[in-house]
Amino acid sequence: MSTKVAEGKCKTVLKPDYKNWMPKGMIFSFLGATVVALVLCLVFAFMGLLASGALKIVLTIVFAILAVIFCALTLWSILMYRAFSYDGKRRMSAQIIEGTAARVKLPAGGKCLDVGCGSGALAIAVAKRNPKAQITGIDRWGAEYASFSKALCENNAKAEGVGNTTFRQGDATHLDFPDGTFDAVVSNYVYHNIPGERQSYLLETLRTLKKGGTFALHDIFSKSKYGDMQAFVQKLKDMGYRKVELIDTTNGQFMTPFEARWMALSGSALLVGIK
Numbered sequence: 546m547s548t549k550v551a552e553g554k555c556k557t558v559l560k561p562d563y564k565n566w567m568p569k570g571m572i573f574s575f576l577g578a579t580v581v582a583l584v585l586c587l588v589f590a591f592m593g594l595l596a597s598g599a600l601k602i603v604l605t606i607v608f609a610i611l612a613v614i615f616c617a618l619t620l621w622s623i624l625m626y627r628a629f630s631y632d633g634k635r636r637m638s639a640q641i642i643e644g645t646a647a648r649v650k651l652p653a654g655g656k657c658l659d660v661g662c663g664s665g666a667l668a669i670a671v672a673k674r675n676p677k678a679q680i681t682g683i684d685r686w687g688a689e690y691a692s693f694s695k696a697l698c699e700n701n702a703k704a705e706g707v708g709n710t711t712f713r714q715g716d717a718t719h720l721d722f723p724d725g726t727f728d729a730v731v732s733n734y735v736y737h738n739i740p741g742e743r744q745s746y747l748l749e750t751l752r753t754l755k756k757g758g759t760f761a762l763h764d765i766f767s768k769s770k771y772g773d774m775q776a777f778v779q780k781l782k783d784m785g786y787r788k789v790e791l792i793d794t795t796n797g798q799f800m801t802p803f804e805a806r807w808m809a810l811s812g813s814a815l816l817v818g819i820k
Contacts, residue, residue: 559704582612646670648761651678661735665698683715767812789818
């Protein structure tokens with residue numbers, strides 16, 4: 546929140562806060578582990594109070610290696626934080642959100658579901674593009690991303706001047722909506738975080754889509770996380786879905802191939818189509 550002064554009057558201006566996909570807590574955890582490993586390395590190397598001889602040498606080397614590893618992880622997480630930041634130069638998060646939202650066009654009075662809405666960024670982006678539709682965002686808002694919450698989503702919608710969004714607690718693996726509820730479903734980097742049969746989670750989301758409805762689901766669709774996604778695309782086509790595509794977003798659309806590799810986002814793609 547910020548305040549502007551004009552003509553002697555104070556006006557409160559709300560600013561959305563979409564947080565960062567790289568939690569600060571993770572950065573500080575890596576940094577703390579680096580410091581601890583470095584201190585222990587120095588203790589064993591120079592003080593010799595806790596060990597001697599071969600054991601001292603081994604422990605010194607082990608903690609030196611751990612210090613290097615955690616230092617590298619700290620640097621990696623800081624670079625990730627800067628790339629994802631909505632206030633930085635790269636703004637990759639904003640690029641992905643806007644690119645996914647652009648795939649959705651809703652009729653007046655239409656309904657859209659955002660699965661795993663986090664801070665509300667994607668739901669709000671879809672709502673702004675479709676002001677006559679109603680967007681529902683669901684999330685479990687777990688401890689892993691403690692900075693995300695329903696209240697944060699609602700505050701961000703208010704800050705953006707958006708009134709056609711609703712946010713509620715929900716479970717992506719068992720959605721509390723009847724079949725054929727929505728005209729569109731969207732999601733961004735959600736299902737790969739959930740253990741289990743991820744293709745079944747996609748089907749659970751698509752279950753809530755109306756006949757003729759569209760979907761735009763962005764995630765890390767690597768074989769290690771999802772299995773054979775080309776076979777899944779064919780499965781959807783066999784079920785009657787139309788214009789089903791798995792669109793690579795690491796070829797410059799959302800990120801470069803190099804960014805995808807060092808950010809551990811290889812396999813990122815948009816699963817799109819019509820039911």
